[in-house]
Amino acid sequence: MFYRLRALLRRNSMETELDAELRAHVEQQAEKYVQAGMSPEEAARRVRLEFGGIEQVKEECRDTWGVRFVSELTQDIRYGLRQLRRNPGFTLIAVITLALGIAVNTTIFSAISLVLLKKPTFPNPGRLMMVFANNKAKSDNYLLVSAPNFIDFQRQNDVFDGMAADADHGFTLTGTGSPEHLIGAEVTANFFRVLGLSPAIGRDFLFSENEPGRNAVVILSHGFWKQHFASNPNVIGRTVEIDDQPHKVIGVMSSGTDTPLQQVQLWTPVVFTANDLSEANRSFRNLYVFARLRPSVKPERARAEIAAIASRIAQSQPEIEKSYGASALTVQKYMTRAAQVEASLTMLMGAVGFVLLIACANIAGLLLARADGRRQEMALRVALGAGRVRVIQQLLTEGLLIGLAGGGLGAVLGFWGIRFLRTAITWDSYALYLSRNLRLDAATLWFTIAITLGATLLFGLAPAVHASKSDPVAGLKEGGRSRTGGFASSRMRSVYVAGEIALSVVLLVGAGLFVETFIAMQDQNLGFNSKHLITAQVSLSNRRYGNTSKQAEFFGNITEKLHNLPGVESASVAWPRPLSIWGSQTVRIGGRINSATAHIYVVGSGYFKAMEIPLLKGREFSRLDNARSANVAVVSRAFAEKYFPNRNVIGNRVLVKTTEPAWAEIVGIVGNVNEFPGQPNNDPQVYEPYTQHPSLNMALVARTHYAAAACAPLLRRAVWSVDKDEPVEHLMTMQEAETELVGGESFSTGLLGALAAMALLLSAIGIYGVIAYSVSRRTHEIGIRTALGAQKSDVLQMILKQGGLLTLVGCAIGISLSFPLPKLFAGMYGSGFTGGQGALAVAAAAVALVSIVATYIPARRATKVDPMVALRYE
Amino acid sequence: MPEKRMDLPQGTLDLLILKTLALEPQHGWAISERIQQVSKDVLSVKQGSLYPSLHRLERRGWIKAEWAMTKNSRHAKYYELTKAGRKQLEAEESAWRKLTAAVGHVLETA
Numbered sequence: 001m002f003y004r005l006r007a008l009l010r011r012n013s014m015e016t017e018l019d020a021e022l023r024a025h026v027e028q029q030a031e032k033y034v035q036a037g038m039s040p041e042e043a044a045r046r047v048r049l050e051f052g053g054i055e056q057v058k059e060e061c062r063d064t065w066g067v068r069f070v071s072e073l074t075q076d077i078r079y080g081l082r083q084l085r086r087n088p089g090f091t092l093i094a095v096i097t098l099a100l101g102i103a104v105n106t107t108i109f110s111a112i113s114l115v116l117l118k119k120p121t122f123p124n125p126g127r128l129m130m131v132f133a134n135n136k137a138k139s140d141n142y143l144l145v146s147a148p149n150f151i152d153f154q155r156q157n158d159v160f161d162g163m164a165a166d167a168d169h170g171f172t173l174t175g176t177g178s179p180e181h182l183i184g185a186e187v188t189a190n191f192f193r194v195l196g197l198s199p200a201i202g203r204d205f206l207f208s209e210n211e212p213g214r215n216a217v218v219i220l221s222h223g224f225w226k227q228h229f230a231s232n233p234n235v236i237g238r239t240v241e242i243d244d245q246p247h248k249v250i251g252v253m254s255s256g257t258d259t260p261l262q263q264v265q266l267w268t269p270v271v272f273t274a275n276d277l278s279e280a281n282r283s284f285r286n287l288y289v290f291a292r293l294r295p296s297v298k299p300e301r302a303r304a305e306i307a308a309i310a311s312r313i314a315q316s317q318p319e320i321e322k323s324y325g326a327s328a329l330t331v332q333k334y335m336t337r338a339a340q341v342e343a344s345l346t347m348l349m350g351a352v353g354f355v356l357l358i359a360c361a362n363i364a365g366l367l368l369a370r371a372d373g374r375r376q377e378m379a380l381r382v383a384l385g386a387g388r389v390r391v392i393q394q395l396l397t398e399g400l401l402i403g404l405a406g407g408g409l410g411a412v413l414g415f416w417g418i419r420f421l422r423t424a425i426t427w428d429s430y431a432l433y434l435s436r437n438l439r440l441d442a443a444t445l446w447f448t449i450a451i452t453l454g455a456t457l458l459f460g461l462a463p464a465v466h467a468s469k470s471d472p473v474a475g476l477k478e479g480g481r482s483r484t485g486g487f488a489s490s491r492m493r494s495v496y497v498a499g500e501i502a503l504s505v506v507l508l509v510g511a512g513l514f515v516e517t518f519i520a521m522q523d524q525n526l527g528f529n530s531k532h533l534i535t536a537q538v539s540l541s542n543r544r545y546g547n548t549s550k551q552a553e554f555f556g557n558i559t560e561k562l563h564n565l566p567g568v569e570s571a572s573v574a575w576p577r578p579l580s581i582w583g584s585q586t587v588r589i590g591g592r593i594n595s596a597t598a599h600i601y602v603v604g605s606g607y608f609k610a611m612e613i614p615l616l617k618g619r620e621f622s623r624l625d626n627a628r629s630a631n632v633a634v635v636s637r638a639f640a641e642k643y644f645p646n647r648n649v650i651g652n653r654v655l656v657k658t659t660e661p662a663w664a665e666i667v668g669i670v671g672n673v674n675e676f677p678g679q680p681n682n683d684p685q686v687y688e689p690y691t692q693h694p695s696l697n698m699a700l701v702a703r704t705h706y707a708a709a710a711c712a713p714l715l716r717r718a719v720w721s722v723d724k725d726e727p728v729e730h731l732m733t734m735q736e737a738e739t740e741l742v743g744g745e746s747f748s749t750g751l752l753g754a755l756a757a758m759a760l761l762l763s764a765i766g767i768y769g770v771i772a773y774s775v776s777r778r779t780h781e782i783g784i785r786t787a788l789g790a791q792k793s794d795v796l797q798m799i800l801k802q803g804g805l806l807t808l809v810g811c812a813i814g815i816s817l818s819f820p821l822p823k824l825f826a827g828m829y830g831s832g833f834t835g836g837q838g839a840l841a842v843a844a845a846a847v848a849l850v851s852i853v854a855t856y857i858p859a860r861r862a863t864k865v866d867p868m869v870a871l872r873y874e
Numbered sequence: 875m876p877e878k879r880m881d882l883p884q885g886t887l888d889l890l891i892l893k894t895l896a897l898e899p900q901h902g903w904a905i906s907e908r909i910q911q912v913s914k915d916v917l918s919v920k921q922g923s924l925y926p927s928l929h930r931l932e933r934r935g936w937i938k939a940e941w942a943m944t945k946n947s948r949h950a951k952y953y954e955l956t957k958a959g960r961k962q963l964e965a966e967e968s969a970w971r972k973l974t975a976a977v978g979h980v981l982e983t984a
Contacts, residue, residue: 017941018925020951021902021925021950021951022925024901024902024903024948024949024950025902025903025921025925027948029903051922052921052923053922060923060925061925061926061929065929065933
């Protein structure tokens with residue numbers, strides 16, 4: 001043990017000792033022979049023969065020291081560093097390529113995935129599942145669950161520890177200064193328990209509170225408590241008047257509690273009446289269902305079980321439940337889906353992956369090119385007795401050095417990148433939330449480093465291939481100025497360069513396509529003009545507007561008032577407001593057994609005009625469509641295409657379950673509104689006049705002549721002039737609503753643009769590296785030519801011409817290889833994606849430009865070198 | 875020239891070195907000479923392989939080394955048997971005798 005340590009630390013003295021020891025032996029042996037009568041020279045020769053090679057003996061002794069590995073490693077490191085220092089250009093380019101690839105990819109991926117992926121904020125989200133109904137006949141997924149079905153699921157399963165239901169509900173806060181509309185939920189008593197949460201103050205619901213008469217209690221959200229009770233800890237027992245009914249406050253949730261769906265302000269116990277649980281009510285699907293898996297139960301099993309229960313229900317209730325099923329998925333999956341970011345995320349990963357590929361291709365090209373230039377070195381090592389393993393060891397060490405330098409630099413750059421982004425995104429509260437949570441994603445960092453390191457090590461081993469294959473004598477003779485075979489051979493060189501160019505084009509096109517697709521998806525046509533549009537929500541109190549005609553009258557007055565406001569071009573009402581993510585509902589079609597699904601809107605006359613939704617056929621609603629006239633409906637383009645392909649739509653009848661459902665005749669087709677920006681715009685919609693289906697809740701929309709925001713106070717006053725006790729909520733411009741919905745997607749788009757630019761930069765670096773290296777290998781040749789009398793400008797021209805030809809060939813190959821790519825993308829992502837030719841053109845042009853420059857600069861430098869020096873250049 | 879000298883089987887070199895050093899500390903060349911002498915010139919140690927063995931034995935702790943002056947006023951590295959080395963020598967010696975006895979029996983009776 002100490003021996004080893006000594007060998008490690010006091011290496012030098014051990015070496016001198018060894019040398020002295022062996023020399024002493026040799027001398028004494030020689031002396032013996034001389035004394036026996038030989039001449040000194042003969043004695044010396046004899047001894048040498050008998051002893052064996054001194055160096056070899058020394059090496060064997062060193063082996064016994066047991067520190068071979070470490071000493072070899074230090075040797076390799078020192079040698080590697082020396083080599084890298086001797087080729088600063090290569091080293092710099094390799095390290096920078098690695099660093100940029102790692103830093104950019106990790107930073108951008110971390111940023112964008114933060115925006116796109118909202119992580120749940122409650123414990124164990126992987127074990128919490130949501131149950132949804134679906135209709136296989138209409139491929140409708142993610143329908144809510146009806147109360148009778150919920151009870152059946154709850155009773156008949158054995159995979160869940162607890163199952164809870166949640167019905168979203170709008171409440172009005174009454175009894176305080178100005179009435180306020182609240183977003184709340186009616187839940188089963190075990191709701192919070194199933195989610196794994198519990199109130200910070202007070203207590204959770206009791207099971208008895210899900211019964212009629214006992215449910216006048218409420219749990220508040222942290223925000224509500226802060227806003228209405230000024231965070232007073234004595235809030236328990238106080239009363240809150242909701243929908244004109246006093247409710248006792250029994251608990252307050254902690255801050256940061258976001259149930260998976262939306263910002264809920266308060267929760268009350270749900271009460272299932274006998275009617276709610278009747279068989280007929282199976283078709284009223286209004287519940288979100290959460291369930292916590294039993295330990296050691298896999299989600300797949302739960303899904304199968306739920307599906308089985310659903311099919312049992314369908315069999316026992318064929319009229320209502322035919323072709324309805326159910327499925328379950330984890331909350332994490334649902335939230336990703338609900339935000340419909342899967343496609344965007346795939347785009348993102350594709351783009352990042354391609355940039356990584358570009359970086360790796362660059363590294364590979366550089367290393368391969370350099371490998372060829374090291375044939376002489378490899379031959380020498382083999383001739384000196386280096387085993388294959390030893391050579392590989394040394395090359396791996398070199399690769400590791402580059403990899404570590406690049407990885408380290410990359411990580412540092414990544415952190416700076418994140419820091420920079422944090423300071424850059426501060427334009428609103430959402431952005432601030434983003435910047436607070438922006439972090440370098442460790443997993444991505446390690447992954448990127450691993451990939452690039454792997455590529456470096458893999459291609460760094462290329463010279464080893466030469467070492468074991470080629471005849472060392474031939475390699476030595478070539479003397480580095482090899483004219484036959486190897487990189488210096490102009491044919492091999494040309495292949496390398498053209499190959500790198502072609503590859504760069506293909507990869508650039510790929511990256512560009514990903515970016516373009518992503519951007520296109522975000523820009524998906526909304527279907528209406530969201531500029532200069534202001535919206536607000538009014539929720540009437542049931543007590544005072546229980547009469548439907550009063551409701552209709554109220555909103556009629558509002559619309560009038562809004563029309564008369566200065567600066568307002570047109571106004572109307574609608575429920576729900578577009579871009580507010582409401583699910584779709586069942587729609588019966590006259591004369592058909594199978595129902596359709598569509599998003600249902602109840603709107604005022606003049607709505608389509610105010611929203612600038614085009615009328616495609618037939619007519620819109622007018623003042624003549626009221627409670628006394630025939631029931632009418634208008635459908636969207638997607639509805640017409642889906643349910644009446646190539647047939648007359650107008651004149652058919654539909655039945656929608658709104659307030660006062662009745663068969664309505666379709667009188668018009670309008671353009672489609674995008675339910676969620678960024679997705680293809682083909683969700684079917686059905687509109688009915690609110691005069692025929694009045695509702696307590698309505699959203700107001702008003703198109704303004706100029707800045708919509710300026711009209712906000714006017715709108716409020718207009719509403720209060722009709723009834724001063726009605727709250728005006730969610731007052732905002734439609735564009736703000738859009739931003740609220742899609743969050744920072746323009747931010748993501750910007751970042752992806754940066755990614756594309758980085759891809760370009762990386763490719764440029766790669767091409768430059770390979771071409772520059774290849775040209776510098778011709779320095780010797782240039783020297784000869786100049787020495788033989790060629791003019792420098794002629795030589796330069798020749799090189800440029802050859803380089804230009806190579807560029808042409810490479811680009812041609814690259815372009816033809818990338819031709820099928822745009823179609824491939826359009827096919828995969830089916831977003832009616834046109835374009836991609838742009839990416840092709842830009843990529844080819846950029847690559848060509850870089851190649852020319854990369855040929856010119858080193859060539860010029862080479863011609864400037866003194867011919868005598870060039871001739872000796874190896 | 876003496877008749878063909880026999881090369882030493884692997885591993886037995888260590889045994890011989892230990893035995894040689896059991897008498898008195900020696901330096902490398904002296905050890906090699908001694909083995910040659912005592913074996914009546916039959917065994918030839920490829921002189922180069924002596925030293926790796928010496929270093930290995932030193933690493934194992936069975937011999938230890940010290941620099942000193944020889945009779946001829948030469949600086950030489952003397953090796954000496956340690957206590958552990960003595961034990962090892964006994965063990966290997968008895969193992970060797972057992973082995974050769976067994977082989978001998980087989981050769982006689984077969």
